[in-house]
Amino acid sequence: MKKNTVLIIGAGAAGLMAAHLLSKAGKKVTVLEARNRTGGRINTVNNESFFKETELGAEFIHGDLPVTLDLLKEAQLPYRSANAEMWRYKDGRFDENSMVIDDWDMLMQRLDELQEDIPVWDFIERYFPGERYEELHNSVWSYVSGYDTADPRNASTFALRNEWEHEEMEAQHRVQGGYCTMINYLSNSCKSNGGEVFLNAVVKQVNWQPGHVVATLTDNTTYEAAKLIIALPLGVLQAKAGETGAIDFEPSIGAHTTAIQQMGFGAVIKILFAFENAFWLDAPHPNMDKMGYLFSEEEIPTWWTQAPNHSKVLTGWVGGPAAWEKAGKTDIELRDEGLQSLANIFNANTEELKGKLIAYRIMNWTADPFTRGSYAYDKVETPQGREVLSKPLEDTIYFAGEYLYTGTAMGTVEAALSSGKKTAEMIL
Structure with missing residues (x-):
């Protein structure tokens, strides 16, 4: 069993942004990712002769979005017009x-x-x-x-x-080299600051009490931490018990479970x-x-x-x-x-x-078991759900993801990065 300050489930934009900032601040961070790659709904096809810098997932920067463009500047990654x-x-x-x-x-x-x-x-x-x-x-x-x-x-x-x-x-933009260049920057930053990123790590259960979390994988490996960030797509959080990717919380997370179902997730x-x-x-x-x-x-x-x-x-x-x-x-x-x-x-x-x-x-993306849809949208009851999910459980379990964002760039990479940043700042 590995002990960490912060455990993060999900190596998409939100999870890796949080990992990047927390590890840079000296926290011991471990990221668990169910897929065999990082990026989540970002997936650049770049190694095939027919598709170069082509996106299977997120593709555009919809406007001059501050968190995304600041991160690209920090990583010295260029972007080009998609107008x-x-x-x-x-x-x-x-x-x-x-x-x-x-x-x-x-x-x-x-x-x-x-x-x-x-x-x-x-x-x-x-x-x-x-x-x-x-x-x-x-x-x-x-x-x-x-x-x-x-x-x-x-x-x-x-x-x-x-x-x-x-x-x-x-203005619309595309990241030169594809969005995965940004994902690789965040992942490498986490690792170079002492963090770990494990792939093919499917979490099936989380046992928790205030100040202590144990995550158990499908192969029964366990990881222990003082705090947990859940940075999974909303579609996976909404999955029924027993379905691929669904996590069983012990004890249950009550109001947060209800709140998750109040959010809309597209296809x-x-x-x-x-x-x-x-x-x-x-x-x-x-x-x-x-x-x-x-x-x-x-x-x-x-x-x-x-x-x-x-x-x-x-x-x-x-x-x-x-x-x-x-x-x-x-x-x-x-x-x-x-x-x-x-x-x-x-x-x-x-x-x-x-x-x-x-x-x-x-x-x-809708049939993909580790996504189960596209990105979030608001239903009538979503604001109440978002309010609940934006607050940590007993200062121990935090949620991060594009579905928690309240700005005008809903459903974007900007929304995911902003949420990951906000969650890291709450912990710090």
């Missing part, structure tokens, strides 16, 4: 920079008048009923499920109002396609080389290029209820849905596209 035009494909035609939604101003006005929080789908059906607003219904559903990866039937209207009111089309599937040539540039549209993001009504509705960089890679994205419905599909089934979606959009032959496909990777 590109947003296009829409509908009714057989491409619209450049056509993201205007009919009745959006009226929607925002009604949102401002709302006094009591309700799920956003209840709000839409109550205040914008009937066929007259069908376009608005479709737009809100696809935006909430696509961008927020949330179920509109559960997502908080107040939280979405806050998000939409503070939405600025800020997503991400598809990477590498083609022998950038066939989409041949589409009969003069500015196709400017297209960065493409939104459609296909089975795999959202696609993006590596613009402004030139690349033969296309990334597909499906989130929310549609991703939950597809969670049980095989990689080949998802590949074929992706190819069919692209064939429909670009008026191409599916078999021809399949012939041009030289490599593909499917990341079904």
Whole structure:
């Protein structure tokens, strides 16, 4: 049994940020990670000839986010622009920079008048009923499920109002070399300051009392510490007893268990396609080389290029209820849905596209047992849950993760890093 000052479960952005800061401050830190790699929902594909610096998980820095950019500066890691035009494909035609939604101003006005929080789908059906607003219904559903990866039937209207009111089309960035360069920096920093990071370490049980924690792995190895940080994805914390990755707390953590179920956790599937040539540039549209993001009504509705960089890679994205419905599909089934979606959009032959496909990777985060979804979103009862989870249990068990973040960059790496930083500061 190894004794530590702080034990951290989960080597994603939140857990490693906490490990980096605590070990730098002289604490004896051990990180236990269930996967065979660090990074959690960050997973850069960088060692394959077809995919270079391509992200299976988190990909963008959405704006000039302080914690992320400060960390990149500290680690001397450069980043590059990911600014590109947003296009829409509908009714057989491409619209450049056509993201205007009919009745959006009226929607925002009604949102401002709302006094009591309700799920956003209840709000839409109550205040914008009937066929007259069908376009608005479709737009809100696809935006909430696509961008927020949330179920509109559960997502908080107040939280979405806050998000939409503070939405600025800020600069988008990608980390040069991929987000895993940042993860490697945090992990190496922890180790160089005397900390340890163990992979394939699946925690099944935590026995605790004030000031003392014992974590038992599935192979019955045990680790002992004065304090514990749980930096697991919310989907794993919400897993039922006995499911892969679920942790049994002894004694139970009562109010915190209830709070975990009050949080919303989305669903997503991400598809990477590498083609022998950038066939989409041949589409009969003069500015196709400017297209960065493409939104459609296909089975795999959202696609993006590596613009402004030139690349033969296309990334597909499906989130929310549609991703939950597809969670049980095989990689080949998802590949074929992706190819069919692209064939429909670009008026191409599916078999021809399949012939041009030289490599593909499917990341079904929703079916992944150590993630079980995408990232957090607020339900109506989430603020109460977040308040409980933001406070440590008996100054012994702490929680860290993007789901605890309260700023405007919800569901991002910035949110995870901020939470890890805040938790480390509480302990210090």
